[in-house]
Amino acid sequence: MGDEIEKVPILRLTEEGRNSIEDIVVREYPITIILNNEELVTMLCSPQDMDYLAVGFLFSEGLLESKDEIKNVLVDEKRGIVRVDTYEEKEVNNEFLFKRMITSGCGRGASFYRAADAKKRVKIESGTEISTHEVLLLMKEFQHRSEVFRETGGVHSAALCDTKNILVFKEDIGRHNAIDKIFGECVMKDIPTEGRIVVTSGRISSEILLKVARRDIPIIISKSAPTDLGVRLADELGITLFGFVRGKRINAYTNFWRIKGNGSR
Amino acid sequence: MGDEIEKVPILRLTEEGRNSIEDIVVREYPITIILNNEELVTMLCSPQDMDYLAVGFLFSEGLLESKDEIKNVLVDEKRGIVRVDTYEEKEVNNEFLFKRMITSGCGRGASFYRAADAKKRVKIESGTEISTHEVLLLMKEFQHRSEVFRETGGVHSAALCDTKNILVFKEDIGRHNAIDKIFGECVMKDIPTEGRIVVTSGRISSEILLKVARRDIPIIISKSAPTDLGVRLADELGITLFGFVRGKRINAYTNFWRIKGNGSR
Numbered sequence: 206m207g208d209e210i211e212k213v214p215i216l217r218l219t220e221e222g223r224n225s226i227e228d229i230v231v232r233e234y235p236i237t238i239i240l241n242n243e244e245l246v247t248m249l250c251s252p253q254d255m256d257y258l259a260v261g262f263l264f265s266e267g268l269l270e271s272k273d274e275i276k277n278v279l280v281d282e283k284r285g286i287v288r289v290d291t292y293e294e295k296e297v298n299n300e301f302l303f304k305r306m307i308t309s310g311c312g313r314g315a316s317f318y319r320a321a322d323a324k325k326r327v328k329i330e331s332g333t334e335i336s337t338h339e340v341l342l343l344m345k346e347f348q349h350r351s352e353v354f355r356e357t358g359g360v361h362s363a364a365l366c367d368t369k370n371i372l373v374f375k376e377d378i379g380r381h382n383a384i385d386k387i388f389g390e391c392v393m394k395d396i397p398t399e400g401r402i403v404v405t406s407g408r409i410s411s412e413i414l415l416k417v418a419r420r421d422i423p424i425i426i427s428k429s430a431p432t433d434l435g436v437r438l439a440d441e442l443g444i445t446l447f448g449f450v451r452g453k454r455i456n457a458y459t460n461f462w463r464i465k466g467n468g469s470r
Numbered sequence: 471m472g473d474e475i476e477k478v479p480i481l482r483l484t485e486e487g488r489n490s491i492e493d494i495v496v497r498e499y500p501i502t503i504i505l506n507n508e509e510l511v512t513m514l515c516s517p518q519d520m521d522y523l524a525v526g527f528l529f530s531e532g533l534l535e536s537k538d539e540i541k542n543v544l545v546d547e548k549r550g551i552v553r554v555d556t557y558e559e560k561e562v563n564n565e566f567l568f569k570r571m572i573t574s575g576c577g578r579g580a581s582f583y584r585a586a587d588a589k590k591r592v593k594i595e596s597g598t599e600i601s602t603h604e605v606l607l608l609m610k611e612f613q614h615r616s617e618v619f620r621e622t623g624g625v626h627s628a629a630l631c632d633t634k635n636i637l638v639f640k641e642d643i644g645r646h647n648a649i650d651k652i653f654g655e656c657v658m659k660d661i662p663t664e665g666r667i668v669v670t671s672g673r674i675s676s677e678i679l680l681k682v683a684r685r686d687i688p689i690i691i692s693k694s695a696p697t698d699l700g701v702r703l704a705d706e707l708g709i710t711l712f713g714f715v716r717g718k719r720i721n722a723y724t725n726f727w728r729i730k731g732n733g734s735r
Contacts, residue, residue, distance in 0.1 A: 211698040216722040218602045218729070228721060233675055233697035249675065249699075337483045358714065359673055359695035378675070378697060408624055410498055410514065410643070430624035432498035432643060433476040434514075449623065456493060457481040464483070 208232065209251050209353050209360075209376070231359035233378055236285045238262060241295055251353075251360060251377045254386045256280050258377070259287035261389030265381075265416050268295060272392050326415075328443040331400040331423035335445075336465040337455060339368050340426055344450045347404045348428070350374050354406070363387050366402040380407030384416055391420070398422060409435040409448060418442045424463060426450055431458060473497065474516050474618050474625075474641070496624035498643055501550045503527060506560055516618075516625060516642045519651045521545050523642070524552035526654030530646075530681050533560060537657050591680075593708040596665040596688035600710075601730040602720060604633050605691055609715040612669045613693070615639050619671070628652050631667040645672030649681055656685070663687060674700040674713060683707045689728060691715055696723060 210229045217224045234252035238245045238259045245268075250258055256278045263269040269291070279288040343366055351362045353376045363383035365373040373396065375386040384405065391398050399421040405413065409427050411434035417425050418438070425439070426447040436458045439446035445460040457464060480493045499517035503510045503524045510533075515523055521543045528534040534556070541555040608631055616627045618641045628648035630638040638661065640651035649670065656663050664686040670678065674692050676699035682690050683703070690704070691712040701723045704711035710728040714721045722729060 213698070213701055213723060216726055216729070218605075218720040218722055219718055220602055220606070223602075223722075223729075230696055230698050230701055230723075233699040249677075337485055337488075340483075341485070357695055359697060378673070408643070412514075430622055431495055432624060433478070433495050434498040436478055436495055453484055455483040457483055457488075458478060458495075461481055464481070464488075 209253055210357055229357055231353060231357040231378055234285060236287055239286060239288045240268065240297065241290055243297055245297070248379070248382070250379060250382045252282065252285075253377075254375060254390065255282070255287050257375070257386045257389030257393065258382055259289055259389065260392050261385030261387065262382075263289060264388060264392060265385055265419065268297065269392075272395070278393075326418055326442055328441075329418065329421055329423045330443060331421065333368070333400045333402070333423050334463050334465045335368050335402065335424055339465075340447055340450060340455055341453065343368075343371070343402070343404055343426060344428065346371055347374075347406075351376065351406065361405070361407045363406070364404045365391060365396070365398060366404055368402065371404075372396065372401070380405065381412065381416070383407070384413065388416075388420055402426065405429075408432065409439075409446065411435055411438050414438040414442070414444065414446075418444060474518055475622055494622055496618060496622040496643055499550060501552055504551060504553045505533065505562065506555055508562055510562070513644070513647070515644060515647045517547065517550075518642075519640060519655065520547070520552050522640075522651045522654030522658060523647055524554055524654065525657055526650030526652065527647075528554060529653060529657060530650055530684065533562065534657075537660070543658075591683055591707055593706075594683065594686055594688045595708060596686065598633070598665045598667070598688050599728050599730045600633050600667065600689055604730075605712055605715060605720055606718060608633075608636070608667070608669055608691060609693065611636055612639075612671075616641065616671065626670070626672045628671070629669045630656060630661070630663060631669055633667065636669075637661065637666070645670065646677065646681070648672070649678065653681075653685055667691065670694075673697065674704075674711065676700055676703050679703040679707070679709065679711075683709060 211232050212227050212229050215228045217226050233249050236255050237247040274291045276290040276292050353360045360376045360378050361380040361383045362376045364371045365387050373387050373390050375383050377383040402424040403417050403422050404426045406428050408429045409431040414435050424445045431448045439459040445463040446458040447455050449456045475494045476497050477492050477494050482489045482491050498514050501520050502512040539556045541557050544553040618625045625641045625643050626645040626648045627641045629636045630652050638652050638655050640648045642648040667689040668682050668687050669691045671693050673694045674696040679700050689710045696713045704724040710725040711723040712720050
């Protein structure tokens with residue numbers, strides 16, 4: 206927690222008056238990812254697990270395929286730099302890099318949501334099933350874990366789960382970053398992702414969907430709303446999408462056959 | 471509204487059972503911005519006011535400085551393309567473009583939050599003042615206007631206001647886009663922004679702060695949290711920052727001297 210938040214003096218205003226108090230805000234920290242001495246990107250993140258963020262990002266962007274390619278990962282926290290070196294040289298074509306980088310992050314990019322790109326992906330066939338009760342319990346546990354959010358209201362959370370438990374949990378000011386941190390840790394620690402479940406606090410857009418599909422995740426659960434493209438891709442890629450999981454209600458959008466006790470469609 | 475949402479069949483699940491119903495989700499639409507025949511960027515947005523989004527984006531990125539530079543703006547809705555042509559050729563250096571694009575959007579980029587960059591900006595001296603009551607009323611009116619959010623929970627809103635009224639209001643799946651749409655309309659319709667107020671539903675990060683500073687806005691009001699960098703930049707740039715405006719309470723973070731009836735600091 207320590208480094209993710211900062212205390213600031215504020216005025217608390219109401220119609221009745223004002224109070225000088227101290228409040229906490231979430232930190233926003235620039236890190237630069239350097240792959241084999243090439244400066245790839247600088248992004249704003251929460252300054253925790255920056256090694257996992259860098260590795261997860263490189264996998265999401267298709268620049269790494271296996272942990273075995275990685276020679277070392279060095280984090281220079283002070284200067285905000287993560288260096289990832291691979292055994293073999295990586296051809297990072299500038300044109301490609303340019304395109305891909307814009308793609309990532311906040312909804313920029315041409316390639317990801319093109320039908321052709323989604324079509325190239327193999328449909329996820331995992332037989333993992335989950336019940337309404339299990340979805341509600343996972344979300345309850347997930348929200349219980351979101352400490353920084355409770356304190357600052359300023360971060361997103363993501364978790365890798367099985368149907369009963371949270372296995373990996375991360376928070377970050379960026380909803381994409383929180384998911385990259387999860388997958389980065391999975392890569393570094395050889396935690397399998399296939400057949401498992403991702404829970405997220407953030408909106409499920411097409412990019413989040415494709416990030417998750419890339420790790421063979423059959424079920425995604427969100428506290429928030431999906432977009433139309435998120436729903437369409439989940440449908441096509443064989444992913445079961447749950448949104449608006451709040452209180453005792455769930456919206457199921459796609460691939461209902463994974464819902465235990467609710468029959469098939 | 472029409473184009474911004476789409477109906478989808480869903481299963482509404484509770485512990486008691488399930489219902490097949492129809493629900494609406496927000497649309498996520500890819501548009502490509504072409505400046506003088508050069509393809510600059512493709513981004514995901516809500517398919518409304520794409521001309522304003524393109525113009526606002528180009529201003530935010532520093533690629534346009536004045537409306538007089540613009541020869542025409544053509545929106546091809548079907549193909550998701552906005553063409554902006556200027557009278558004079560624009561030198562869009564690839565290196566620069568690469569850097570800047572990563573910078574924009576979702577918190578990627580080196581230049582924006584560097585102290586040097588913020589220091590180059592002139593401190594905003596505008597004498598606009600606002601009372602607690604006025605902030606609360608503006609937020610109430612703002613939330614009343616957020617139709618798509620109420621229906622789908624999937625968009626951000628932003629507004630340009632004076633101390634009494636909302637002057638321009640936009641919604642978009644991206645919090646950056648909503649603000650670019652506001653400023654794009656201001657540029658195209660010669661609506662002055664200096665001395666006025668921006669209200670946003672989204673988190674106030676360093677990038678949002680710099681976007682707003684670029685338009686000489688002295689006051690920013692958010693329903694959500696600021697980041698530490700957002701607070702620091704608001705302080706340095708002379709912007710009064712209100713966050714967590716919810717119910718009858720407000721957090722004031724910086725430049726308290728613009729708060730009417732609350733004295734100075």
